[in-house]
Amino acid sequence: MKRYGVEGGKGQGGAHMPFARAVEADGWLFVSGQTPMENGEVINGCIVEQSHKAIQNVLAILKEAGYGTEHVVRCGVWLDDPRDFASFNKVFKEYFGANPPARACVVSSMVIDCKVEVDCVAYKK
Template identity: 60%
Template sequence: MSITRYGADGGVGTGGQHLPFSSAVEAGGWLYVSGQTPMTDGEVVEGGIVEQSRLAIDNCVKIMTDAGYGLEDVVHVKVILTDARYFQSFNKVFKEYFGEHPPARICAVADLVVDVKVEVDVTCYKAP
């Protein structure tokens, strides 16, 4: 089995810092996308939970698409919200993306290392 690392050179985080991890890793038909926040080019995109949720998921989708996976291939999603009051709004956005192919999911409330409202990661599977 081979392992393919996407974005292994590392992305750019807040303040221009180099991120020392791959944006995704693929092995044996599985694609693990690193947690994505509502950032563009290393800068946080301000907005409410709806806007930030869409951008975090869009960032995951871009990485998945670049690796040859689609929303129908998502089997599990992990979500971290910084406030439990965001839960219902996040669910509405989540349904926009995954209503046709709902994956398994965990959603937790915790502080994040970046000043954002949400972080999302996905696990995909496609038979090799």
């Protein structure tokens, strides 16, 4: 089993996050929820900008572990506002249109200024 990002992932305000960014086991990669954070802070922006950043954060972890979007079997999505569903879907399709995974999307309160969070599970033989 291999863990990614346990050496000091940072959350809002630079706080150390007490979990791995991802864990790989027997070909499976479990990516923790990624928010639109950069340098420990939620980026300013609308749902479109924040969605791009959250997904790009997921993709960076996938790449680090040697996976790509074609390996993603499931994504979980949390939106702060249900009215953002259509806008998020447009962004999601830009990244996963050719290889759409299974997906669940729910509405949930988030950390301050955060409009979206995305996690995923990927598999590679």
